[in-house]
Structure formats: structure tokens, C-alpha cells
Amino acid sequence: MSQINKLKILNDPIYGFISITNPLIYDLIQHPYFQRLRRISQMGMSYLVYPGAHHTRFHHALGCMHIMQRTIAVLRFKGVEISEDEENALSIAILLHDIGHGPFSHAMEHSIVEGISHEDISLLFMDSLNETFEGKLSLAIQIFRGQYHRKFMLQLISSQLDMDRMDYLKRDSFYSGVAEGNINSERLIQMFNVEGDQLVIEEKGIYSVEKFIVARRLMYWQAYLHKTSVAAELILTKILKRAKELTHEGATLEASKPLQFFLHHKIEGEDFTGDVLTKFSLLDDFDIISAIKAWQFADDYVLSELSKMIINRDLPKIKLRAEKATREEVAALRDKAIVKLGITEKEAKYFVFEGKIKNQAYNKEGEPIHIMLKDRSLIDVVQASDQLNLKALSKPVTKYYVCFPKVLLEEASI
Structure with a gap:
């Protein structure tokens, strides 16, 4: 043989x-x-x-x-x-060392599961493999x-x-x-x-x-x-957040079985059992892209529009500045979005948002x-x-x- x-x-x-x-x-x-x-x-x-x-x-x-x-x-x-x-x-x-990364690496690190880093998930994978390979x-x-x-x-x-x-x-x-x-x-x-x-x-x-x-x-x-990469990754996380929100409200969204599991369940660090690890191991970029392709035709305006932004690379405007935007500035933009897009105040938070990025080389x-x-x-x-x-x-x-x-x-x- x-x-x-x-x-x-x-x-x-x-x-x-x-x-x-x-x-x-x-x-x-x-x-x-x-x-x-x-x-x-x-x-x-x-x-x-x-x-x-x-x-x-x-x-x-x-x-x-x-x-x-x-x-x-x-x-x-x-x-x-x-x-x-x-x-x-x-x-x-x-x-x-990176085997615990979820779809799109760092972009969705705390979107699929919460309160656990990819390093910790890597260790869980390593422990599982150690059993398979008899302690080697x-x-x-x-x-x-x-x-x-x-x-x-x-x-x-x-x-x-x-x-x-x-x-x-x-x-x-x-x-x-x-x-x-x-x-x-x-x-x-x-x-x-x-x-x-x-x-x-x-x-x-x-x-x-x-x-x-x-x-x-x-x-x-x-x-x-890069500001466009940052904008795309932020939209990606908001798509998943909206999908989870709709799922918990009873909506049925098209998605693979592994992704369906994480949409329906809030998984935190202590919930990461062997069964959850197996389901996580079945998730990759293709699950996310396939779902987003379907969700661009969803009945929900927010999920549909956000999904189209990624699929068609029609991303929101992102402006970098030295000082944090004031609450008044962000609120004013959200009010304009509510009028222009015909959406609610809650929905406007998916389209108008602020945050920060940090770079420290050493x-x-x-x-x-x-x-x-x-x-x-x-x-x-x-x-x-x-x-x-x-x-x-x-x-x-x-x-x-x-x-x-x-x-x-x-x-x-x-």
C-alpha cells in the first residue's frame, strides 16, 4: 500500500x-x-x-x-x-497562530462572537487539534x-x-x-x-x-x-449587526447554516464549547459574501442598502479629522439622513456614525x-x-x- x-x-x-x-x-x-x-x-x-x-x-x-x-x-x-x-x-x-480568525480577519472579529479574541479562539483550535494528534x-x-x-x-x-x-x-x-x-x-x-x-x-x-x-x-x-478600507469594514460589521437584529425580531434571512447559527445565538467567550468551535470552523468569507449578495434584495431598507454598498463598492463618505466630531455635528447629519432617506432615528445610526483609529508603530x-x-x-x-x-x-x-x-x-x- x-x-x-x-x-x-x-x-x-x-x-x-x-x-x-x-x-x-x-x-x-x-x-x-x-x-x-x-x-x-x-x-x-x-x-x-x-x-x-x-x-x-x-x-x-x-x-x-x-x-x-x-x-x-x-x-x-x-x-x-x-x-x-x-x-x-x-x-x-x-x-x-492565526487559525482562530473569523471571516475577513480583523474586520469582523467581535461581530460573529463577542468578548473573545482571535488569539483565544486560536488556542481553542490548538487544544482541539492537540486531542486529535494525541498530545503532539x-x-x-x-x-x-x-x-x-x-x-x-x-x-x-x-x-x-x-x-x-x-x-x-x-x-x-x-x-x-x-x-x-x-x-x-x-x-x-x-x-x-x-x-x-x-x-x-x-x-x-x-x-x-x-x-x-x-x-x-x-x-x-x-x-x-486606509479610510476607504475602514469605511468598508465598518459597513460590514453594521450589516451583521442589522442581520442579527432582524433575526431576533423574527425575520427569516437567507444564509448558510453556520452563519444562521451565529445570527440566532449571542455567543460570548464562556459560550465557546466544542460544538460552537465546530460551527465556527465552518464559517469563512464565502458565507458572508453569499449572504450579503442575497441581503441586497432584502425587504428591510437598512440591510438592503448596506449590502449594496459592499457588493457594488458604493461606500459612504468617510472624513478624517484631528478632533472628535461633536454630538451636535453627528446629530445634525443624522437629522439630514432621516429626511433625505426617509428613515427612522434608529435606522439613521446605521448610516451616520463616528469613531477613531489609532496608529502606533512602536x-x-x-x-x-x-x-x-x-x-x-x-x-x-x-x-x-x-x-x-x-x-x-x-x-x-x-x-x-x-x-x-x-x-x-x-x-x-x-
């Missing part, structure tokens, strides 16, 4: 060839939980701004695993002892939870300079065409080291770190927080990116850098937005 060859080579447009060198990694990739990531977009609704941004969480997870393997090789070359079990665990942990993921879960005694291993998975950020910046820059987000990931990998159980960058790699932080800031403003209050000087002493990258703008980039920048229908554009004084 022939055996499946589980040692594969995949072709990736970012790194070239990615090797699957472990049968367990192959089996995890083949599992339906992981294959679902092929149907979860990496950049949410950003494809409405950047037409090429159709890549998926599946791409991203494989890329993270690849650069984790490259980093482990570099650290071993520099004398850092990493066992085969630890290597496998690190590869598994980074491979599965235990060390990976221990590292992912930050419970392993070698702390630098968690920093490889989750820190201000981790495999996740290094891949998504390079990958999202490539697919969106936002060249300013591109980073030299290979140079950064070669500069990694470990000192005092801390993941560090050698001093000669400081310019690559500076570029990384600047690239992250630019990608957030130009891609992740968090000085968080775990620092350590630069290791020639005497092996460690210093925060902000102190080590001769770039004055790094200090500026460590300060959060907040912008406020107001969204309203385009028909109010001439009357809006915002």
Missing part, C-alpha cells in the same frame, strides 16, 4: 520555495481547520482599495512558518541551542501561552519584532502594491540573536529595524487604516526591541537609534472619523 509523501515543497511568491519537512506539519496543514484559512482574506476589505490584496491567512501562516525555520537555523548557527522538539513546537505555534501539540501550546521557561521563544511568535509582523508587512506590501511597507526580512533574520533569554537584534542590524518600524507605520496609514511601554551592542549589553532601539523620528513613531497618533451617505455630501459641514 503506497504511503503519501508528506515532505513537500511549496512555491511562494515572497520567499520562493517553502519546505514542509515534518509529517506532523503536513497533517496539520491538511486538517480542515487549517484549510479553512484558504477562505479567510488576510487584509479584510482592503481589496476594495487595492485590487491585488486577495491573499489569504493560509498564505500568511505558511510564510510565518518558513521564516521561523530560517530564524531557528540562524540562531543555531550562532550557538543558541534549540532542540528538534522545540523547533517543531515553534513551527507549529507560528503556523497556527502540547509544547507548542505551552510556548504560545507564554508558559515555557525559554521566554525568547514566545518573542519569536508574539513581540514587536516577531515572525508574524515580519511576514505580514512583506506579504501585504507585495499583494497590495504599497511599496513603502516592504522590509528586508532576510537581513533582519540574519541579525537575530539571543542574550539573557531575550530575543535581540545585533547592533549592525539597527538600520533594518528602523526601516521595519517606519514600514509598519506607513502600511497602517496607507493600507490597514510601543515604548510594551516589551522593547532590544539592540545588542558589541559588549553584549542591551539597549532599547529608540535609545540606540540616531533617527530622531523613531521617538516620534513611538507616540500613538489618533485620528477621528465621521461616516455618512454620499447624498449628504453637499449638506455636510463636517
Whole structure:
């Protein structure tokens, strides 16, 4: 009886060839939980701004695993002892770090379920897979939870300079065409080291770190927080909110069985049983888009109009400003929407709303990116850098937005 060859080579447009060198990694990739990531977009609704941004969480997870393997090789070359079990665990942990994302990634994170993050759902998936694979993921879960005694291993998975950020910046820059987000990931990998159980960058790699932080800031403003992407994602969450509202009022809406379940039930963190996890694993972008295509013809004006905005890319106007809009300004816009669209005050809140976005490229209050000087002493990258703008980039920048229908554009004084 022939055996499946589980040692594969995949072709990736970012790194070239990615090797699957472990049968367990192959089996995890083949599992339906992981294959679902092929149907979860990496950049949410950003494809409405950047037409090429159709890549998926599946791409991203494989890329993270690849650069984790490259980093482990570099650290071993520099004398850092990493066992085969630890290597496998690190590869598994980074491979599965995003497995808990719901449809359209961050766009709907607290819309499908409430009070639970995608990281927590990832852990639930990992625990379930650990049962399926008879405890072979235990060390990976221990590292992912930050419970392993070698702390630098968690920093490889989750820190201000981790495999996740290094891949998504390079990958999202490539697919969106936002060249300013591109980073030299290979140079950064070669500069990694470990000192005092801390993941560090050698001093000669400081310019690559500076570029990384600047690239992250630019990608957030130009891609992740692009005002049109923000508007689309806000409309997406309001569509689901309206659908849930109508469902709870007794309306019957066309949707897949998994989506119907989450429309009918308010699922919070403590409700996330194994059965709920199974239903969540059946949800992806296609459920949402299919439903929205049907809902554009719904009898409810709000649900229909919001759905048409996404399907036809006829999004509301969004204006960014330095100060928060006053209650009076928002109320005035809602009053105009009520008259212009013939809707109620409650319905107007779906079309006119305000909020804020924040960009902080580097968090000085968080775990620092350590630069290791020639005497092996460690210093925060902000102190080590001769770039004055790094200090500026460590300060959060907040912008406020107001969204309203385009028909109010001439009357809006915002």
C-alpha cells in the first residue's frame, strides 16, 4: 500500500520555495481547520482599495512558518541551542497562530462572537487539534501561552519584532502594491540573536529595524487604516449587526447554516464549547459574501442598502479629522439622513456614525526591541537609534472619523 509523501515543497511568491519537512506539519496543514484559512482574506476589505490584496491567512501562516525555520537555523548557527522538539513546537505555534480568525480577519472579529479574541479562539483550535494528534501539540501550546521557561521563544511568535509582523508587512506590501511597507526580512533574520533569554537584534542590524518600524507605520496609514478600507469594514460589521437584529425580531434571512447559527445565538467567550468551535470552523468569507449578495434584495431598507454598498463598492463618505466630531455635528447629519432617506432615528445610526483609529508603530511601554551592542549589553532601539523620528513613531497618533451617505455630501459641514 503506497504511503503519501508528506515532505513537500511549496512555491511562494515572497520567499520562493517553502519546505514542509515534518509529517506532523503536513497533517496539520491538511486538517480542515487549517484549510479553512484558504477562505479567510488576510487584509479584510482592503481589496476594495487595492485590487491585488486577495491573499489569504493560509498564505500568511505558511510564510510565518518558513521564516521561523530560517530564524531557528540562524540562531543555531550562532550557538543558541534549540532542540528538534522545540523547533517543531515553534513551527507549529507560528503556523497556527492565526487559525482562530473569523471571516475577513480583523474586520469582523467581535461581530460573529463577542468578548473573545482571535488569539483565544486560536488556542481553542490548538487544544482541539492537540486531542486529535494525541498530545503532539502540547509544547507548542505551552510556548504560545507564554508558559515555557525559554521566554525568547514566545518573542519569536508574539513581540514587536516577531515572525508574524515580519511576514505580514512583506506579504501585504507585495499583494497590495504599497511599496513603502516592504522590509528586508532576510537581513533582519540574519541579525537575530539571543542574550539573557531575550530575543535581540545585533547592533549592525539597527538600520533594518528602523526601516521595519517606519514600514509598519506607513502600511497602517496607507493600507490597514486606509479610510476607504475602514469605511468598508465598518459597513460590514453594521450589516451583521442589522442581520442579527432582524433575526431576533423574527425575520427569516437567507444564509448558510453556520452563519444562521451565529445570527440566532449571542455567543460570548464562556459560550465557546466544542460544538460552537465546530460551527465556527465552518464559517469563512464565502458565507458572508453569499449572504450579503442575497441581503441586497432584502425587504428591510437598512440591510438592503448596506449590502449594496459592499457588493457594488458604493461606500459612504468617510472624513478624517484631528478632533472628535461633536454630538451636535453627528446629530445634525443624522437629522439630514432621516429626511433625505426617509428613515427612522434608529435606522439613521446605521448610516451616520463616528469613531477613531489609532496608529502606533512602536510601543515604548510594551516589551522593547532590544539592540545588542558589541559588549553584549542591551539597549532599547529608540535609545540606540540616531533617527530622531523613531521617538516620534513611538507616540500613538489618533485620528477621528465621521461616516455618512454620499447624498449628504453637499449638506455636510463636517
